[in-house]
Amino acid sequence: QVQLQESGPGLVKPSETLSLTCTVSGGSMSGYYWSWIRQPPGRGLEWIAYIYHTGSTNYNPSLKSRVTISLDTSRNHFSLKLSSVNAADTAMYFCARLRAGMADPYFDNWGQGTLVTVSS
Amino acid sequence: SSDLTQDPAVSVALGQTVRITCQGDSLRNIYASWYQQKPGQAPILVIYRQNIRPSGIPDRFSGSGSGDTASLTIAGAQAEDEADYYCNSRDSSNDHLLFGGGTKLTVL
Numbered sequence: 001q002v003q004l005q006e007s008g009p010g011l012v013k014p015s016e017t018l019s020l021t022c023t024v025s026g027g028s029m030s031g032y033y034w035s036w037i038r039q040p041p042g043r044g045l046e047w048i049a050y051i052y053h054t055g056s057t058n059y060n061p062s063l064k065s066r067v068t069i070s071l072d073t074s075r076n077h078f079s080l081k082l083s084s085v086n087a088a089d090t091a092m093y094f095c096a097r098l099r100a101g102m103a104d105p106y107f108d109n110w111g112q113g114t115l116v117t118v119s120s
Numbered sequence: 121s122s123d124l125t126q127d128p129a130v131s132v133a134l135g136q137t138v139r140i141t142c143q144g145d146s147l148r149n150i151y152a153s154w155y156q157q158k159p160g161q162a163p164i165l166v167i168y169r170q171n172i173r174p175s176g177i178p179d180r181f182s183g184s185g186s187g188d189t190a191s192l193t194i195a196g197a198q199a200e201d202e203a204d205y206y207c208n209s210r211d212s213s214n215d216h217l218l219f220g221g222g223t224k225l226t227v228l
Contacts, residue, residue: 045206
């Protein structure tokens with residue numbers, strides 16, 4: 001069973017860049033999509049971005065101008081950068097493995113999540 | 121519209137059957153998946169490809185769909201099923217992923 005673990009600072013100052021890493025263990029990153037999802041306190045899930053093992057990416061249009069997703073399959077991790085953060089970016093950030101067939105996307109493995117607070 | 125719409129809250133008596141729905145244009149040609157999330161925990165996949173249960177998910181959970189609506193049914197709801205449930209799909213025009221707003225299930 002593949003396991004995912006998020007890591008990164010829990011506190012980021014407004015206007016700075018949020019940087020998170022998801023380490024994948026127990027399996028290869030090849031052949032899969034990898035994604036970031038976030039959840040503001042008390043609210044629902046929001047998809048942020050995904051990346052295929054080849055490096056191709058797709059972003060939520062509402063965040064696209066500020067987000068970069070990348071991966072390093074040799075080190076079995078993928079990363080998220082969100083620039084110019086503000087209080088609205090305070091959320092639990094989850095990484096997940098995305099199974100993306102032609103007609104049936106689903107997230108079959110999730111990290112436990114990491115809470116990022118944007119505050120000065 | 122590329123949104124997925126869910127009822128914010130649903131309740132069910134212990135042992136009874138409950139259906140949670142998810143509506144959106146994307147569901148006309150993309151299967152829904154469903155996630156259960158309990159407080160303080162990460163979501164877990166309970167249904168994918170509209171009606172397939174991952175290993176370890178009780179068979180009281182089932183999925184179905186028709187037209188622009190997907191449904192998650194819990195037959196004989198248990199106290200441990202009390203949670204938030206989210207549907208997920210994809211906008212086939214741009215491959216953007218979508219989540220419904222979530223349904224809070226209360227088991228009475």
